[in-house]
Amino acid sequence: MYAFIQGQLVSIAFFIFILGLIFQFFQFFKLTKKKEWIYPPGKVKREKKTAGQWVAFCLASLNGTLWKTDPLITVVTSVFHVFLILVPIFLLGHNILIDQSWGLSLWSLPESITDILTLVFLICVAFFLGRRLFLSRVRAITTVYDYLILLIAAAPFLTGYFAYHQWFNYDTVMTLHILAGEVMLITIPFTKLGHMLFFFLYRFLIGNEYSFARGERVW
Amino acid sequence: MENINLHQEMKPVDVKKIKEMLNLKKGKMKRYLSHCAHCSLCAESCFLYMAHHKDPQYMPSYKAIYSLGRIYKKKGKVDRKLLTEMKGIVWRNCVLCGRCYCPIGIHIPSMITFARSILRSQEVYPQLDDVSSESWL
Numbered sequence: 001m002y003a004f005i006q007g008q009l010v011s012i013a014f015f016i017f018i019l020g021l022i023f024q025f026f027q028f029f030k031l032t033k034k035k036e037w038i039y040p041p042g043k044v045k046r047e048k049k050t051a052g053q054w055v056a057f058c059l060a061s062l063n064g065t066l067w068k069t070d071p072l073i074t075v076v077t078s079v080f081h082v083f084l085i086l087v088p089i090f091l092l093g094h095n096i097l098i099d100q101s102w103g104l105s106l107w108s109l110p111e112s113i114t115d116i117l118t119l120v121f122l123i124c125v126a127f128f129l130g131r132r133l134f135l136s137r138v139r140a141i142t143t144v145y146d147y148l149i150l151l152i153a154a155a156p157f158l159t160g161y162f163a164y165h166q167w168f169n170y171d172t173v174m175t176l177h178i179l180a181g182e183v184m185l186i187t188i189p190f191t192k193l194g195h196m197l198f199f200f201l202y203r204f205l206i207g208n209e210y211s212f213a214r215g216e217r218v219w
Numbered sequence: 220m221e222n223i224n225l226h227q228e229m230k231p232v233d234v235k236k237i238k239e240m241l242n243l244k245k246g247k248m249k250r251y252l253s254h255c256a257h258c259s260l261c262a263e264s265c266f267l268y269m270a271h272h273k274d275p276q277y278m279p280s281y282k283a284i285y286s287l288g289r290i291y292k293k294k295g296k297v298d299r300k301l302l303t304e305m306k307g308i309v310w311r312n313c314v315l316c317g318r319c320y321c322p323i324g325i326h327i328p329s330m331i332t333f334a335r336s337i338l339r340s341q342e343v344y345p346q347l348d349d350v351s352s353e354s355w356l
Contacts (some may be wrong), residue, residue, distance in 0.1 A: 031246040066322065069263040077258075077322075138259045140275035141284055146257050195254045195323045202324030219247040219329075 002171075005179050013182035020189025021197055028201045032217040035207075073131075080124040084153065087117050088181075093164075111164070118161050125154040149192045155180035232302065232341055237295035240337055248333060251325045252288050255280055261327065264320040267312060279319035279327045282308050286334035302343045309334045310345050 049057060067074045088094060092108040099105040109117075128150060131138050159177035162168060187193055203212040205219070241248075261279040262268050268277040275281055286305045290297055309331050319327045338344060 027246075066260060070260070073260065135259070137262055137273065137275040137278055138257070140278065141257045141259065141281050143257075149256075192253060192256060194250075195256060198250065198254050199323050202326075205326065206324055219244075 002175055005175055005182070009182050010178065013185040017185040017188055020186075024189050024194065024197055025201070028198070029217075032204070032219050035216050035218045076124050076127050079120065080128070083117055083121040083124070087114055087121065088156070090114070115161075115164060118157050118164075121157050122154065122161065125150065125157070145192075152180075152184050152187055153193065156184055230299075230342060232297060232299055234295050234297075236340055237290065237297065237337055240340060241291060241295050244333060248287060248330060249291065251330055252284070252291060254323055255284070255321075255325055256323060257284075258322070261319050261321050264318055266316070266318070267314070276308075277312055279313075279321075282313050283327050283330040283334075287330045287337075290334065290337060299341075299343070302338055302341055305334065306338060306343050306345065309338065 062068070065074070090106060090109045091114050092111050095105040095108040129147075132142050132146065132150070133139070156177060159173055159180050163170065163173045163177050167173070184193070188196055200212075204217040205211075207216075257280065259275075259278060259280065262273070262275075265277060265279050268274065268279075271277050276285075286308045289301070289305070293301075313331050315328055315331060317328045321327060335344075
């Protein structure tokens with residue numbers, strides 16, 4: 001059982017994760033079609049901005065985003081999502097494992113830093129959990145499934161943190177850590193976590209700012 | 220008018236028709252419903268939510284989840300009582316101004332529109348008299 005979780009299931013999880021994302025990607029383009037413009041948008045000639053003007057433009061357009069209505073959640077959710085992707089990729093332990101199996105590895109962060117980043121990530125998770133529990137507007141649309149999704153996202157980090165500090169039985173925690181990671185990878189393409197891919201794909205449907213290809217696709 | 224209302228209440232729900240409609244837009248609506256992270260960040264973009272002292276039932280995501288989401292969850296097997304309940308959500312609580320903003324990029328107005336067409340196919344919709352007297356709420 002342990003050997004299966006640490007060996008074959010890892011490949012199976014990555015296989016499902018990558019194939020699932022590819023499937024969802026092509027499915028999206030199969031379900032949508034190119035928009036037939038009634039009034040095609042005119043081509044706006046963009047003025048060239050200097051670096052300073054560009055920074056000023058970016059800062060000014062922040063006022064049109066969530067930053068204006070809720071700065072705290074904007075920061076927390078940005079940190080949460082960035083760390084969720086970066087920490088596992090640039091973790092020393094993971095890179096050593098990749099190096100051992102494939103002979104190549106990415107640049108990795110020092111362990112003391114990833115330790116702090118993981119803790120920050122877990123604080124973000126606690127913030128989301130608190131919001132779900134105590135804010136009435138979030139509670140109004142919360143189901144058990146939402147807590148489960150949060151658990152799936154947080155479990156690899158929580159168990160990884162335990163494993164690094166060698167709390168509890170190391171072997172058990174490590175197996176749980178691997179299992180949690182595999183569960184997350186498998187569930188990403190087919191559940192709520194699919195917004196990892198669809199966050200970007202939905203930009204093809206939005207015909208305004210923050211869009212790709214001027215929102216040229218419709219369902 | 221009373222006759223029409225009575226007629227609306229008596230007629231059995233055509234589940235087959237609803238199922239057909241649901242299947243037609245399954246690819247789009249199921250994805251929208253499943254990718255909604257239930258984060259409630261769309262709330263402040265709705266002027267009705269802001270005007271009603273931030274009452275959660277005016278949140279765009281709440282309106283989509285409790286109308287179309289519920290129909291999909293029940294796979295179209297809804298009764299007239301539930302549809303009448305949804306009438307208030309999709310016609311009174313939402314005016315389809317299209318200003319709701321979703322961080323993930325879900326187009327909420329299209330979900331409300333679809334819920335409205337399902338309700339309309341079952342002859343559940345506000346009558347002109349009801350609207351002016353607000354008695355249908």
